[in-house]
Amino acid sequence: MNKDSFVLRGGIAFSEGSKSIVTYSNGYVVCVDGICKGAFSKLPDQYKDLPVYDYGDKLIIPGMTDLHVHAPQYTFRGIGMDEELLEWLSKYTFPEEAKYADLAYARKAYEYFSEDLRRCFTTRAVVFATLHNEATIELMDQLEKTGMITYVGKVNMDRNGGVGLEEEDAAASLKATVEWLEAIKGRYKNTMPILTPRFIPSCSDDLMKGLGEMSAERGLRIQSHLSENKSEVAWVKELVPESTSYANAYEIFDTMGSAELPTIMAHCVYSDEEEMRILKEHGAYIAHCADSNMNLTSGIAPIRKFMDAGINIGLGTDVAAGSSMNMIKTMLISLQASKMYYRLVDTNVKPLSFEEMFYLATMGGGSYFGKVGTFKDGYDFDAVVIDDSKMFSMRDMSIRERIERMVYNDADAIITDKYVRGNNIYSNVK
Template sequence: MIQESFVLRGGIAFSDNKNNITTYYRGYLVCVDGICKGAFPALPEEYKGLKLYDYGERLIIPGMTDLHVHAPQYTFRGIGMDEELLEWLSTYTFPEEAKYSDMEYAHRAYNYFTEDLRRCFSTRAVVFGTLHNEATLELMNQLDQTGLITYVGKVNMDRNGGENLEEADAAASLQATREWLERCEGRYVNTKPILTPRFIPSCSDELMKGLGELSKEKGLRIQSHLSENLSEIAWVKELVPASSCYANAYELFDTMGTPECPTIMAHCVHSDEKEMEILKNHGAYIAHCADSNMNLTSGIAPIRKFLDAGINIGLATDVAAGSSMNMVKTMLITLQASKMYYRLVDQNVKPLTFEEVFYLATEGGGSYFGKVGTFKPGYDFDAVVVDDSKMCSMRDMSIRERIERMCYNDADAVIKDKFVKGRKVYTRTE
């Protein structure tokens, strides 16, 4: 859709820092050529000539960023949650992902995924595909057409993948990755490639080293998994005995990235101070997956410690170990998990506040994409308009209270319009 300059009016809420949500009742939000010029209680004179879209009492919040989601797993979300990680992968995930060698299957399955992502609170996402080049390109084609801005990875795995989901060796995996990258070049407007070693148990030393070299050669970012499950951590220690910890294993292969080219590490449930220091030194992002961490009995990540240590963090749905791509539900589960960490694990680690979690869902994760995730001047204009009028109440509620209520009970919150860099990418027509 055509990008334009305009003004939105409604109940505006956005983070001005991690501890504060700025709100305006019937405020004004200005977009000029896809860039936010700010939010205001009264419209400045210089913008009065722009087209005005008045949303009345509806809420207007920044688009959210999903830092870690598995597109091919969307087909079996909500299934198999009695298993822990390694058993869940071998029983459900790997057999499902093997089906994406069939392009008809991949086309239909990814159509479901991309359509759902288009309709939810996310305006940005970092996505795992499978090891199949053709299917991954199909996923990128579909995502690019949605207008959402995404990173997508062709998965690398040359060991421990099971039947029909394992590349022949490191050389074959690296060659396939180079071919995929060549076919991506100049092809997409909204979608970029990201290198994607599934995790160290799925990638030989040679493959991991090759991906580290490829990242440097091409200036490409990397996404993977870190310290999700205790059995996984023990397995990595067996596979890379020279490493001092799981994060150090990635360092040894030069796949932990740099602040200028940051790696995303999903989970970090069991990351200690040593891993935290490595993550911070490399400028890595933690994709916090509270829903899947509990669904697969992995544990509760110490997200307050990460935040206080100044590590980059965003939230992630991690479908299909996470049950939904709804980032507002992800916010709720993040809050609940943080409270349980405080109550059951360490009462010196205070729970996250609602302001902090709103920040992580918007600007915290959005910063992976640059100036994204808030309505401060100079940021990309990503916005979601929400109708919460069916959430009946006998009290007058502030904008901040309505946002919190939507998080804790989103069943009746309806997305009306969604904008990415000033382009309307979704309108609810029902």
Template sequence: MTRNPATFALRGAVCFSTDPQHLTCLEDAYLVCQNGLTVGVYPQLPEQFRGIPCEDFNNCLIVPGMNDLHLHAPQYAFHGMYMDLELLEWLNTVTFPEEARYADLNYAEKAYSIFTDDIKHSATTRASIFGTLHVDATELLMDLMEKTGLKTFIGKVNMDRNGSLALQEASAVVSAKDTVRWLEETTGKYENVKPILTPRFTPSCSDELMTRLAEIQRTYRLPVQSHLSENQGEIAWVKELCQGTSFYGEAYDQFGLFGGEQCPTIMAHCVYSSDAELSLMKERGVFIAHCPQSNTNLSSGIAPTRRYIEEGLHIGLGTDIAGGHSLSMLRAIADAIQVSKLRWRLVDDSLKPLSLEEAFYMATMGGGAFFGKVGTFAEGYEFDALILDDSKLRHPQPLTARERLERLIYLSDDSCITGKYISGNKIF
């Protein structure tokens, strides 16, 4: 990562969202950064910026950085495998045994070094990431992610029930104490990495543990990430475990771990959220991490993303490694569009498929809102940008910037990513 001059410009074909329905595409424009923030996009460089450093990318596409709202770093070691299982079987037979290996720091370093190198060179500029329940391995992941220059939230997973002999914390007390130790050991240590409270999901966390995590959340003012209404078997299980609740989201909300001004929250999947659950999510400002590839691979279903957008819920995209097999946020955009078409055709023809504009928005501005003013090239937004060089993708006809962007999204060719900036800092 290199530090940039306080003020500089990039020149190329610039594409960015302004809202879910609109994608601005300029064939030749200047994008100006000052002190890590976007100043604006201009057809000609304004007089006051004449003479600033300007890198001309020769008509490469310049787009906002992409924000992955949900993935599991330890699962990257087996991404692209075991895709013929449903969620709960997949967790018990593959995921839990693999995550148990992160008790060995030598293995954790080998695995996390691969993950951090790959995500550094991907389309992802910001992410919310699950680690494992191991304090030392989670701190190692934070150390390695800090060096990438990406802005991330990373969580030590909490789980004191329904795990395995090798992957389950001894008690709620032990889980809470380890969480506090992890927080104390990492507070103030990083510039790019922040902690996020991470109860794996309701079946993995006893009421006593959730009560203790709520106390930790209030003390340290942490955001929260977990899973919600992903799979019908999971939802039935939660109903058995939490008989005093009327829907899955209440299992978190009863402890104050479901959004609100003091508890920013990401809930992954939300494939089968009820009307009542969605109403509470909207009231609490919960962010939905839509994970289309994972929902397909694990046979979970197709989330009604059209409804979530139209009702004004916060929604972004997640790769959900390794339920999802690709780290590419470009692929996540294409997957979101494709599964919405299947839902429209096969499940509910009242919900139109997603447009390119809407899915691109989810990957940039939609998910970016969890991190602050992130995900577009409007004035005052943090300067996160990707340089996409599609010159090796041959075509016989002239293409507009929007057509080139759409093709790159569907081809999901991350080798076209030749530059990345985060908060004005050049990553590569």
């Protein structure tokens, strides 16, 4: 056993599946060499020689996974929300991302992003950078220092990027991608590359085909966007007229991935039965981004349908169309969106329960990284310790009730410590 072996004591909560939350008041969760050995109401004798960190009445939950966030957009989160997607991209996003050609600018901006991510509920994240190699490597360097585990993508876009944010052609974009991959080879322990065609309107047919080939040849995963906005969906049909759906367009270019190399598709607001079938067949993950979908007036994704169909799903903050990297806020807005889909769109599609949303934020999204997101035996030990003592109440609440209260009103929930693979990467203890 090494220094990553210990026991945490406190109010334990975690998912074993999507339908329930397991809780222990004054319980124990055991970490041995960075791997969870289970949670218990009474500490088993075989672990009694391990150091015990007693957090008293504080909550201890698994770390959360953010499946979709744009690091270069962090600096203008919460701004420009009166626009819809395509107008918002051209007016705010693309001009901002063009600034990352300046490495000094990128370095400072990514310091803000990385530090905020380190201090929030997220322990794993899948991140968009920009098309700039040097800035993308700078972001990866900074994320590596945080101790979190991430995928980071150098963005590909050789059309429709506007001034200063468009690669010369497919060949130039693919060449830059190879140069980026070669530059980072063997450089990181916790930070991994992911191929990142922004979306089909930003990538020519040749570029998409080339990225599909690169994924297969190098064994690399892909992240992109799918069916976020009605105008975007119509645009893709014009650009790839032979496709039967937006998802099929990705299939045509061999960029929908496989169960072994699952692609993440953000949004899927307008994914119909055909797209759902394609997503499931390829083992793809949907990054559900309810906050940004409402901020940009995109719509409400049918998350219940996705779950019932057995499609892989996790949550994404989607900063900066999403206004915050706080995964607790993301859970709340996702719950509200699910309820509104039921009430306003289809009363046959029941809203998600709190248990299901907790599962998506932890174990559901965490599964993209492997055995991650719960305190079951054999899973990576990612944990967040939370002090909710300033959330005053006359009620004697259960652990489950305290977690629900925290999600619906998180203003006074303070992260005390954060662990990733057994390493304490953030402590707020004074």
